Amino acid sequence: MAFPLPRGITPPEISFLAEMEMVTILPRQRLEGLELLGGPVSPLLPPRRTSLPLWLALLLKRQRRANILPPPWLHPESLELILEIETQNDEYQHAFSPPPPLPGQPAPGDHRRAPLATPRYTPSGEKYYPAPPFLPQNTARDHIPPGEPPALPFHWLEVGTMLLEAASDDLVDPDQTRRLLKELREVRMAKVRAGVDVLDAAAMGGGGVALTGVGAMELGEGRRFIAGVVDELRRIGASKEQARREEMAEEMANGGYDGTQDDDDEMEF
């Protein structure tokens, strides 16, 4: 038994991953810059703000060496707005509220700009597109452009919970924040449960089920169930799928195949 954990990262590992998110701190003491294996850390010079990985920020916070500036979304007003999108907006009755856009991705609802992903390159020359937890989605921002809706980052539940636990005195209204996080969690878990109906689409070859906007911890909780249901549905439908594939092969051999599939596998969660 080389490894006892199930496939897919487990909730403690998701928290571990969330601790790599960058947050903004206000140091209360000086410290030289450090060369960490996770990347360089700039020197701490009070009262200059700096961005650190969450695990380091929490370590400093617990020793009262720094204050954490909460991310803009972790504010009662932003959370109220997101909760309103989740519950009142017709567009998101069966989907999660839109996540913060990736670099190069236009804001939701902005159809004038086409998405454009700009890669970085790894030392072996492969393309690399940064994604959470390595995007500044939890750092404090001085200026938020008007019209930009608040959005829950991928690791919202973990970052929110950890900040509430270790740095509640740095948050605006911790009790209200805690209540709103709990409400958001319940609303979104109900959506995950209601989405079981469309899981059939992911059981077909080439199909899938969209979960856009889902949080890391929500995915971690639903992973076993969703993957189990889809795999079971696939086994039940295996002979049907094989028959369809054989039919397609026959059509292709006769030259009658026009490259389109007549299945309805594009379904929103």
Added chain:
Amino acid sequence: MDIDDILASVDRTADTSTPESTALDHQLLTRFWVAERAVPELLPWPTSLMERMMERVRRQIESIEDLAASSTDPITHHQTSSTSAATTNLTLSILQSDLSRTQYLIRSLLRQRLSKLTAHSMHYLLLISRPNNTQPQSQQSQTDSSRPEDSIPEPPSTDDTDVISPLSKEEVSFLHAHQTLLAGHYGASFLNSFPPQLRRLDDNAGGTSMVQGPDGKEVVFVRCLVEEVRVVVPPGDGVEVEVEGTVLRMGEVWAVRWEGVRGAWGRGEVEVL
């Protein structure tokens, strides 16, 4: 590939000792770990990335030891005030936390890979062995001295570069030793009391191979990182070409079959969650 890509690839620094490349490698390792933990099959071993990471870990351990030694050194200890000693302790604890986090990533990654290797050991042995070394064994299996170990394919020689192996060199030798022990054990406990033709571990009598591999049809969760990615259905069941399915758009998270996005993952266009 357009002109920007070419410029960017020329522009990138081959120097891997800069702090920026440390941060990038950390992100690559983290993403690879998450993917390896999530997908059903063994992913190709990232040789150069792991070499860089192991070298960094080694150097970091050295520098932590140096720092720890200098802070407890009686000669320098007199001169330093208590505040700087406290700062050294803080620095040490930060460095050690960071080291432990990286070591956890590497350890978890390696153990996950070993677990996948042992679960489908014959599948991976057949995958890495050259296809032409199976002929002499099929004659051998008819003799009375046939043993279960004979069905284990020889590992590729180290200078053999035309076999693309997803395993590292250490994993190949582990896998071969593991399967040889296992086959010896099966032989000693029950297989040697069977007729010789039933002793093989890679029997495919009746058209059904007894070697089981990972199931690429299992579902994984991915995030699309580029403008557009198409889920594909690989050839099979009589259809000879790859058929395209659903379109994933930038920033979207989907539950799809692993085999449908394996190619896009290899190009770095999707991220496994």
